[in-house]
Amino acid sequence: MADLIDTTQLKALFKVSHAINSHLELDKVLKSIMDVTTNVMKVEASSLVLIDEETGDLLFHITEGEKAKIIKQIRMKPGQGVVGVVIQTKKPAIVNDVSKDPRFFKLADKKSGFQTKSILCVPMSSTNRTLGAIEVLNKLDNTDFNNQDLMFLEAIADQSAIAIENAVLHREIVKSERMAAIGQTVAGLAHCIKNVLNGIQGGSFIVDLGLKKEDSSKIQKGWDIVKKNNIFMQDLVLDMLSYSKERKPEYLLTNINVIVESVCNLMEQKAKEKGVSITWKPNQELTEVEIDPKGIKRCVLNLVSNAVDACENLEDAQVKVTSEIISNKYFKIDISDNGIGMPPEVQKKLFQVFFSTKGSKGTGLGLAVTHKIIKEHNGNIKVKSKLGKGTTFTLVLPIKRTKTSK
């Protein structure tokens, strides 16, 4: 019975396990594990030793006790000292009188000024490799280390190994996600640029053809295509910058209805050409709101433009835009269409950069930029859509900037 770990130690193990699951920052986790170990085991000093992956040297990664700072700077060769032997043999060691043990590395004491009397050291291994070891030195009550201490320290070493493996795994996941995101961004951007280049190539070819045939209408047509693609390229660059840069919104007291109305007027011609009618119903009580007018105009323009595209050439195609006061703190703008709607799998990817359902006409940046601008305003963007019935986008924004958003 004496060998079983006691309640205090069990509580400590629970604390360690909790620390592992609450943080992903490895050094913080290991530090709290070693704090708990030192306190519960009532020892003068403790160290968590890791193997340097490049050189195989032993590094005192976390150190506790009076001479912790000096000990942290010591490097030991593989197999050196009690800790080196424990790591090499993967077997724990209890040394209750270091003066009688030839494995003891005296130089560490000499360098640090610490006087080691007794050592308990256990290896720390993951499923497929030895990561290092944990050692505790000199019990405060000068008693010997026993099997109960050994069991507790082995449990601590197991938990530390889990924490280290978790951190390595997390680092790898973050790295691979970053690489995937970069790859996706580059591919999306390349796709947009290829389409623009195709437009410029096509326009130039038509201009050349017109020059050869002395056909001025062809020259004009080709030139128009080149110009259109230049504008598309400018928009693409602006959207990319809005998306990627830490942009500071320029907040101004603005009549939101005037902004939305100007978008509806701007889109009217395009909508007419596509057989779509736009209706705009403002709430007249909603006057001045504190927003970045350029940013919000861009958002509304993106959403109205998408709504028009979604019901292009459908019967009785309508886009309805409304503004409303939700409370004394928030207002909303609804942009609804009775167009093709979106299946759930498309809705899930809506705000993903370079995701587009518009073929070569879309950059896949419009909604990503809109989402970013609304979030910068501490607002929210909601979408409701039913396939074949239509879509409603709702922008919910604060009327005034709160202290946290300032």
Next chain:
Amino acid sequence: MSDLKKILLVDDEPDSIEFCEAMISAIGEFNIQSANNGIAGLQQALSFQPDLIVLDIQMPGMNGFQVFKELKKEAITSNIPVIMLTGIATTTGLRYDAKDMGITLGAEPDAYIDKPVEPETFQKTVSKLLGI
């Protein structure tokens, strides 16, 4: 008119259709029709019975890969040569591009031209597939 070779262009971008028409008209005279989406393209392929189809991949609704698969299912369109145009940015090849978009291609299209389309390559491919 009836002796002219028939070409169907399927692309959602009118400028791209204009570009293809211009490149083709520089080779010679053809009977050209166009469709601005995949479904219309498929219907026109059945009714127009072209000698060649130029098909864009990235289109809203039914994309070029889906149109291609449907064309290969129908007896009267399965033997029409197809040139696919794409702005997809991968360098892994057509079969993998299709896989990325969740489509397993059965047959291969007769040609695959990357955007920006190089006129000489396009014109040579059109001439070759039409046997002129």
